[in-house]
Amino acid sequence: MHFEEVLDYNKDPTYLRDLLVYQLTLAAPKGVAGTSLSKREILRRLRTSPAQLYRLLDQTNYAKTVDQLLRLLSVLDCDVELVVRAKTA
Numbered sequence: 001m002h003f004e005e006v007l008d009y010n011k012d013p014t015y016l017r018d019l020l021v022y023q024l025t026l027a028a029p030k031g032v033a034g035t036s037l038s039k040r041e042i043l044r045r046l047r048t049s050p051a052q053l054y055r056l057l058d059q060t061n062y063a064k065t066v067d068q069l070l071r072l073l074s075v076l077d078c079d080v081e082l083v084v085r086a087k088t089a
Contacts, residue, residue, distance in 0.1 A: 018062055024069040024080070025059050031076035032057070045075045 032042070043053055055061050056072050073080055 017066070020066060021062060021064060021069065022059065024066065024073065025057070025061075025064075027078065027080075028057050028069060028072055028076070031073055031078045035076050037076070042072075042075055046072060 032039075035042070037045075039050070039053070043050060046053065053072075056064055056068060070080060
């Protein structure tokens with residue numbers, strides 16, 4: 001059994017946050033590729049620098065927030081769905 005499986009099984013909040021950030025980060029480049037917006041327009045709408053955009057798109061960078069990624073995906077006109085449900089016994 002892998003360590004990640006133990007964290008996932010036990011629903012470690014830090015692990016779940018990192019997993020969410022990673023999943024949103026995987027979606028972001030697809031959103032950039034699928035938009036008709038130029039990189040310059042994306043930067044203008046985000047009110048950020050090119051370096052910050054590349055940090056948001058970097059899968060190995062965990063020093064970003066869910067909020068930043070949601071803002072980027074919103075600019076890219078992507079829908080994000082989050083499902084919360086009660087645990088089953």
